[in-house]
Amino acid sequence: EDQVTQSPEALRLQEGESSSLNCSYTVSGLRGLFWYRQDPGKGPEFLFTLYSAGEEKEKERLKATLTKKESFLHITAPKPEDSATYLCAVQAWYSGGGADGLTFGKGTHLIIQP
Amino acid sequence: ETGVTQTPRHLVMGMTNKKSLKCEQHLGHNAMYWYKQSAKKPLELMFVYNFKEQTENNSVPSRFSPECPNSSHLFLHLHTLQPEDSALYLCASSRGGDREDEQFFGPGTRLTVL
Numbered sequence: 001e002d003q004v005t006q007s008p009e010a011l012r013l014q015e016g017e018s019s020s021l022n023c024s025y026t027v028s029g030l031r032g033l034f035w036y037r038q039d040p041g042k043g044p045e046f047l048f049t050l051y052s053a054g055e056e057k058e059k060e061r062l063k064a065t066l067t068k069k070e071s072f073l074h075i076t077a078p079k080p081e082d083s084a085t086y087l088c089a090v091q092a093w094y095s096g097g098g099a100d101g102l103t104f105g106k107g108t109h110l111i112i113q114p
Numbered sequence: 115e116t117g118v119t120q121t122p123r124h125l126v127m128g129m130t131n132k133k134s135l136k137c138e139q140h141l142g143h144n145a146m147y148w149y150k151q152s153a154k155k156p157l158e159l160m161f162v163y164n165f166k167e168q169t170e171n172n173s174v175p176s177r178f179s180p181e182c183p184n185s186s187h188l189f190l191h192l193h194t195l196q197p198e199d200s201a202l203y204l205c206a207s208s209r210g211g212d213r214e215d216e217q218f219f220g221p222g223t224r225l226t227v228l
Contacts, residue, residue: 043219099145099210101159
């Protein structure tokens with residue numbers, strides 16, 4: 001059974017204080033690891049997909065990295081508008097390249113204080 | 115309309131009512147998904163459709179009945195629900211069939227069962 005564990009559950013930072021969010025996973029054949037951002041009352045917003053160990057992707061103040069067991073979302077010099085819940089999900093190769101559902105973690109609730 | 119839209123955004127129903135949730139994607143995707151998001155729990159996959167065919171039912175009770183008339187529209191028919199079914203119901207779509215299969219989510223329908 002695929003599993004995703006995110007830590008910490010909640011994180012409060014001062015504006016400009018860099019940090020990292022962790023996503024540990026077990027999956028039977030990783031097709032992709034996804035990071036999403038979710039604001040209250042809204043659907044998840046796609047951020048990154050990572051496919052293989054050693055891969056890195058960046059977008060503004062966010063950088064995602066991947067190893068064979070975990071992924072990190074690094075937030076550099078965050079601003080209050082970065083406050084949100086960050087979700088990690090994995091997708092396995094179940095349908096031979098068709099459509100496969102995602103297995104999500106519980107998320108990290110990030111608050112950036114001015 | 116762009117992206118993935120869902121209607122209604124909020125729904126309150128009694129345990130004996132019958133209602134339907136609607137999802138429409140404007141991205142030209144072939145795969146569509148239903149997820150359930152309950153408080154304190156990770157997003158849970160419910161159903162997967164690829165090219166209008168149901169490819170996954172994640173042990174969902176029969177009081178939830180999906181329908182996918184074409185690749186752009188997805189419905190979730192609800193009947194005889196329980197209070198524990200109250201949650202945010204999220205629809206997503208993806209290209210399907212490729213390694214790169216990012217899923218894009220709609221805003222969700224907040225369902226309350228009385």
